[in-house]
Amino acid sequence: MTGRRRTRTFLPAHHRPAKARALSAGALAACASIAVGCGVVPGTTGGSGDDPITVMTWAPEKTKATNKPGMPALALAYARWINSKGGINGRKLKVLTCNDHNDTVSAANCARRAVDENVVAVVGSYSQHARSFFSPLEAAGIPYLGGYGVTDDEFTSPLSYPVNGGQPALLAGLGQQLARNCGPVTLVRPDTIAGDELPVLLDSGLSAGGHSAAVDQRAAEDATEYSNHADQALRRVTEDPTEEGCVVPALGDRTDTFMDSFRRAREAYPTVRTASVLGSVDQSVIDATGSAYEGSYVTGWYPASRDKRWKPMREVIREEAFGDNRIDESDPGVQTTWVAYTVLKKAVESLGDGEVSSRTLRRTLDDGLKINTGGLTPTLSWSFDDLTASSGFPRLVNSDVSFQVVRKGQLVSARKGFVNVSKVLENTEAS
Template identity: 85%
Template sequence: MAAGCGVVPGTTGGSGDGTITVMTWAPEKTRATNKPGMPAMARAYARWINANGGINGHKLKVLTCNDHNDTVSAAQCARRAVEADVVAVVGSYSQHGRSFLSPLESAGIPYLGGYGVTDDEFTSPLSYPVNGGQPSLMAGLGQQLAKSCGAVTLVRPDTIAGDEMPLLLDSGLSAGGHPGAADQRAAEDATEYAGHADRALRQVSADPSRAGCVVPALGDRTDTFMDSFRRVREEYPDVRTASVLGSVDQSVIDAAGRTYEGSYVTGWYPASNDKRWKPMRDVIREEAFGDNRIDAADPGVQTTWVAYTALREAVESLGDGEVSSRTLRRTLDDGLRIETGGLTPTLNWNFEDMLGAKGFPRLVNSDVTFQQVRGGRLVTARKGFVNVSKVLENSDTA
């Protein structure tokens, strides 16, 4: 049933028995970027929370959907959420913001804790991002590389989401006094990248006085690029690599031997071995042990955890009152301050407290972390968070 055919926006999700129904979606089993750990983490969270009394006594029901990395499926997932009368879509990934946000907005359903891969997530009044998304990662990576690299070449997807990456990376490089990066487009579902790797290596080695950096940001295909890169880099031993979490994580590094050694990586959250992730690790161990879809080092899984933490606090703030999409939006809009155990700064979507970064009016968390691969482990390169709000304010993406 569509929103205009009988669904009343703002009613309590579930069957009327006090159950809170939400949805989590992500692409699975596609030829491009896949995030199966996000819906799997959502289901594990629901099992754990329900085994411990629910949220304020409410049972949590999680629906999941595969957006298949295409606009039609993304819109279908959103329509399913509307038909199921969910109170929120939580901790999800999709590259097709325009397709899924319109149905959600029509039904008044909040989008809490998306992955941040599209601009729409930072402009829709019903979007409540928990991280700075792709904008903060790319701007932060530029800032991290500005003092460390000579020439820089970005290899990124030839997609709408990818088109924004060069501007954001350059904004961070420029803030650090660097002239900017060369931009290489690449198919996000290619099976090899030897030509791109060779061209990038030649570009960053043009100035022998300072080691250059190649930045592959191809999501799941970053490892495919690095396999090609490894075979052609022998002539350029001084070239370094860099990327962002989501394109590189500890499991990818483990599988690649020394390919990523020395690589610079920018993330949203503390390193995966940080003690602040212990509650999430405990839940995974208790409720999803052996589920190889769930990797505690995956920023998608981490984002889902943070998003459900925010959902729990929002529902608890309602006390004995009605839990609905309407009341959830109201408590979030009225300035509820959400703590995530130090995984993010305090989250607060009150209009007056938003950062106001140009082009990203819903951005409330522009903190990133600088990490580096040392001895095969992804470790903290700079203690604490680095705020990139000023860099984003001066970017040319708006």
Template identity: 55%
Template structure:
């Protein structure tokens, strides 16, 4: 073998070994071609492989975003490094992810999902790490001075859903998780219903990770009645399980007047597709969302990034509310880092950039976002909501489409909830 041939083979082996080492890193996405400044490390967490709601598309979207932005030279010259963590749908898991974020010296936690706000916000606050664009499940996301929500969370969805149902439903049954987070939902739904002087909904708590819901489904249908009755279920991934039980009830096919409904995150386009499209049991269902429907042209930049940098990663569905929230959260991070204008980006500098009123244009996916005191809703339990707009959607011919164009502001409804 010639010396040149040997040198070539050794160089190839070294490059291959280096690549393998990068690929086997636990939960770390290395940069593609970032800038010359110090790397920028962030974390995105979400539950995966659990018996309740799983959101693998959120960290996957974060990784695709990093590949894209690094291919463009990074954020303000900084290579973006994304750490991921499985939150496991538990307070212990959420706390563990937060502690790891502190150990890894991240500048922010971005576009993450957890209902265990008390468990993860305390470690982040102690370290001064901002939490940008969380999914909006926990009240702590709307009270902590270091949280920067991009939507109105479950509060705006549920209050808005009450407003949506009040226009069409005579009686409403609400099936929701029998958890601390779920306990707040009936009050919010009723605040929306009562904006139109509607009667309150029947509250039906249910086990979050049950294998079937026949008893709860029967109770919900009975309480809703068959005269313009509506059954709404907000059970995350188990919403499909609930409606499977619902449609199997005796004579349920004859109850044409019983309408089903939910909110994005519990029902979305991926679920409609999996359950038959236009033949899905969700055909005709009312759904309240935070953002425009997935066919809106405002999503074009995200779709381009997914197409070019997700490498056919089937965890990423562009119609998924978690994926969409992660995209918007990283849009906020990018703008905040660019506004810092310093060689070293720290958690404090990122938080200050957002606190001083840096306005974030999300290209029509939300209203312009800004977190000054005067921009906040100031609702008793959700003071840091800055985006109180939702969209009313409906499933028609197997597609989630706008029931009415544009956004609906539910700020006053959320603020009036007792």
């Protein structure tokens, strides 16, 4: 990559996956909180007694690129719900939220606000600007629990406790899924530094399945239409009429724009299928686009959104956030926040009547606490013995992905259970 700076960020399922090292004063004002009770003990929140347990959840909102308003909205709903049940071990949960505005300054200011507010953890959050927010957190010893998995630092920082395999697992898993079901594959991705990383992980999964590498097709990430790119991708995957080709649009929030163009161009190529990862595609997107995604292959971290294992989350949304259109239960960001707060609750419960602080949370997680998430993930544990053998992702503990497909307009499981891609990730060389 001539002349490009090597700061790499995963294109979130909403932006761009891949290996990556990726608040102004006004943003601080955007931070909101809910709590029952008041008062923060300097240096430690939620210590012994009735002090609230203070945490923060952040995500970008109202930006021109990726937006995840459902994550902080669900965190607030979760706090209302858990506090209505008496809190955690009798202590109220206080959730602060912050808008990282999808920029480095705002992300850093969110982290500084977390330090100033003495939070015990940052939970279930999304930001592409890990280099900006991890420094303040690490200096204060605040754990980052259940990030979206969009940056490399989330799988390398000793204070990070990821609950899924991030974009590396999604792309590697999608490659494995397509290797079994597709002929030629074309990846349409942003012509950006983060986009440059996408082919590496997709090809690792394709290669593991004995498939040739995908054709790498670059596109502007802020285009208003993609007719030429759709035509080009379709021609490439139909050069051999005996094989069923697959097009993989990975353009973040512009994936829908691409699909508008693709749907029109596809009429001349009825056998071509599409594929993507959850975040770029979810049930709400499928509902809004008619038959555009019919037959598409989709890889996710968790069970399909209609799976009964999501019933507790759906009940909390119905009880505490009914009518809040920011929260989409099929969005993997919302789902990740739910899993992260499930982990927080069980970690705090493991401390009994003792001190709840950033230090004690890190200690109980590092000591190998086993956390069952009700089948939404494998049992989670961040002890040394549970960490992956991949040198590129040393904090990764959950390499499972789910293979899904769109049938009759519904995103359903393509195969029973999860597929573990740890071996693929271990064999993926850093680009």
